[in-house]
Amino acid sequence: TWSTRPQRILRAVQQSATRGDPRSVVRAIDQFCRHKEWAMNVGDEKGCILDSVVSELNPSTVLELGTYCGYSTVRIASLLPPHAKLITLEFNPDFAAVARQVIAWAGLQGKVQLVEGASGDWIPKMKEQFGVKTFDLVFLDHWKDRYLPDTKLMEECGLLRKGSILLADNVICPGTPDYLEYVRNSPRYKSQYFKSHLEYTKAEDGLEKSVFLG
Numbered sequence: 413t414w415s416t417r418p419q420r421i422l423r424a425v426q427q428s429a430t431r432g433d434p435r436s437v438v439r440a441i442d443q444f445c446r447h448k449e450w451a452m453n454v455g456d457e458k459g460c461i462l463d464s465v466v467s468e469l470n471p472s473t474v475l476e477l478g479t480y481c482g483y484s485t486v487r488i489a490s491l492l493p494p495h496a497k498l499i500t501l502e503f504n505p506d507f508a509a510v511a512r513q514v515i516a517w518a519g520l521q522g523k524v525q526l527v528e529g530a531s532g533d534w535i536p537k538m539k540e541q542f543g544v545k546t547f548d549l550v551f552l553d554h555w556k557d558r559y560l561p562d563t564k565l566m567e568e569c570g571l572l573r574k575g576s577i578l579l580a581d582n583v584i585c586p587g588t589p590d591y592l593e594y595v596r597n598s599p600r601y602k603s604q605y606f607k608s609h610l611e612y613t614k615a616e617d618g619l620e621k622s623v624f625l626g
């Protein structure tokens with residue numbers, strides 16, 4: 413039965429998007445969430461800012477915290493160079509199951525490693541489990557009160573290098589006050605706010621881009 417919203421989003425993708433065409437997957441989800449049911453994807457407006465950060469950085473290793481339905485996973489992975497890898501963490505098995513199918517519909521499963529589990533458990537294991545040295549880009553879009561502790565954990569685990577970029581969704585709505593205060597005041601980061609709107613609405617929201625200075 414089409415019981416959950418993520419399952420209805422997956423159905424919209426399978427009915428409206430072309431297999432192997434990431435842009436059509438992104439469009440199908442945005443259409444559904446704008447005209448049928450709101451969902452907490454980064455969305456088309458903030459998604460364009462995400463795209464420009466990814467395109468400008470041309471990252472080889474990307475970490476995404478909070479896959480949900482895989483919307484931003486598809487946006488990011490579709491812009492990565494051939495040998496680049498995106499690891500995305502999702503601890504809800506139902507959301508992970510939907511996201512795997514959305515990512516596969518886009519034809520991007522070869523570029524994406526979806527890891528089912530909690531960021532706090534997996535961040536310390538990134539090096540040994542996935543052979544990751546450091547991440548060029550981290551997209552934070554999971555529980556808002558976990559942005560700061562997970563950022564500190566990534567620092568402690570040596571997963572950030574001079575020039576690594578943290579890009580955080582929802583720094584205004586729902587808001588991540590402790591994270592914002594940290595990255596804006598710490599001498600170890602150079603931060604920049606990209607003003608935008610909460611996905612599919614007129615409410616203010618934005619992305620915070622923070623460069624780790626080492």
Ligand SMILES: CCNc1ncnc2c1ncn2[C@@H]1O[C@H](/C=C/CNC(=O)c2cc(-c3ccc(F)cc3)cc(O)c2O)[C@@H](O)[C@H]1O
Nearest residue numbers: 452478480501502503504507530531553554555558585586
């Ligand atoms: C325990 C922390 N570690 C985690 N590790 C792995 N996955 C995690 C984790 N936390 C949460 N997740 C997953 O990330 C996703 C959670 C995202 C939380 N996002 C939000 O709450 C959110 C909420 C809104 C929002 C804004 C305005 C509203 F009125 C209502 C909602 C908008 C957004 O863009 C959001 O991102 C889920 O798929 C969840 O299962």
Ligand SMILES: [Mg+2]
Nearest residue numbers: 454553581582
């Ligand atoms: Mg978000």
